[in-house]
Amino acid sequence: METPIKREATCEQELAAIRDSLEILGGKWKLRIMRYLNNHIDEKNTFKKIQREVEGISAKMLSKELRELEINLLVTRTVMETRPVTVNYAMTEYGLSVFPVTETLVDWGLNHREKIK
Amino acid sequence: METPIKREATCEQELAAIRDSLEILGGKWKLRIMRYLNNHIDEKNTFKKIQREVEGISAKMLSKELRELEINLLVTRTVMETRPVTVNYAMTEYGLSVFPVTETLVDWGLNHREKIK
DNA sequence: GTTATCGGTTAACTAATGGTTACCGGTTAC
DNA sequence: GTAACCGGTAACCATTAGTTAACCGATAAC
Numbered sequence: 001m002e003t004p005i006k007r008e009a010t011c012e013q014e015l016a017a018i019r020d021s022l023e024i025l026g027g028k029w030k031l032r033i034m035r036y037l038n039n040h041i042d043e044k045n046t047f048k049k050i051q052r053e054v055e056g057i058s059a060k061m062l063s064k065e066l067r068e069l070e071i072n073l074l075v076t077r078t079v080m081e082t083r084p085v086t087v088n089y090a091m092t093e094y095g096l097s098v099f100p101v102t103e104t105l106v107d108w109g110l111n112h113r114e115k116i117k
Numbered sequence: 118m119e120t121p122i123k124r125e126a127t128c129e130q131e132l133a134a135i136r137d138s139l140e141i142l143g144g145k146w147k148l149r150i151m152r153y154l155n156n157h158i159d160e161k162n163t164f165k166k167i168q169r170e171v172e173g174i175s176a177k178m179l180s181k182e183l184r185e186l187e188i189n190l191l192v193t194r195t196v197m198e199t200r201p202v203t204v205n206y207a208m209t210e211y212g213l214s215v216f217p218v219t220e221t222l223v224d225w226g227l228n229h230r231e232k233i234k
Numbered sequence: 235g236t237t238a239t240c241g242g243t244t245a246a247c248t249a250a251t252g253g254t255t256a257c258c259g260g261t262t263a264c
Numbered sequence: 265g266t267a268a269c270c271g272g273t274a275a276c277c278a279t280t281a282g283t284t285a286a287c288c289g290a291t292a293a294c
Contacts, residue, residue: 009227011156011170011173012155014156015153015172017223017224018149018226019145019149020223020226022222022228026143026145027143027250028143029252031135031139032136035128035131039131046271047270048271053128055129058252058253059271060252060272060273061251062273063271063272063273064252079271083261084258084269085270086270086272087272088166094232098225101218101221101225104218104220105134106134106138107217107220109133109135109136110126111214112138112141120235144282145281163240164241165241166238175282177244177284178281179285180282196241199240201240201241201292202240202241202290203240203241203270
């Protein structure tokens, strides 16, 4: 993971940065998949395993989301010569940079559940 | 803003927390609106002013998003007895808790723009 | 009287998201 | 032989998200 660099930005630049982030990480599933991979970084993460653990995602969506994450260099896809053939998905070094984002969302979500209880 | 509380959660609970967060903060506009309000916390933020500064949002979307943020107690809506009548939107105390989320997204977006350059 | 601003609403529309079902070839376990 | 698991894809459909344009009453400026 990289050293966080403090930046200065105008409000306009900040809003544009949020837009950029959401273009790549937005939607219902991508951050959940990234968090799952982050939590299982030393394991083999096959398609089916991810699908079982990211609750509710369909094969179609998982396939699409993983492809998009791969295009943006956040995830790698490796076909393993096992029998039957399995496919391993893993976070890239760059993918690790998403961790703080998922972390704040986890914190907020847990806190919110407490709050509305 | 509240003191961050360290929590322990299983991966499953973490993914559920992300789902919860995205249900309330997800979509194209909510986090941008929240960031804008956070950056202008001591000012009067009228409907039109927000619409001008959150670039690209239509009146319909802004109206809808503000209503949802209000329902979730993140924003207040106050009709001001000016002439013409203006409406002021402001972050609640609870709304401030969203700051870390927007902060990590701003950082990630700025960093990403550097990276792909 | 005309135009503009304020804070929206409404209707009509398109684009994006996401779900469901069925199916593919190959492999293994029974 | 049959069923199940692996990693998907294809077709179809429904829902949601989001856009555009027109319009509202009230007020104010010219």
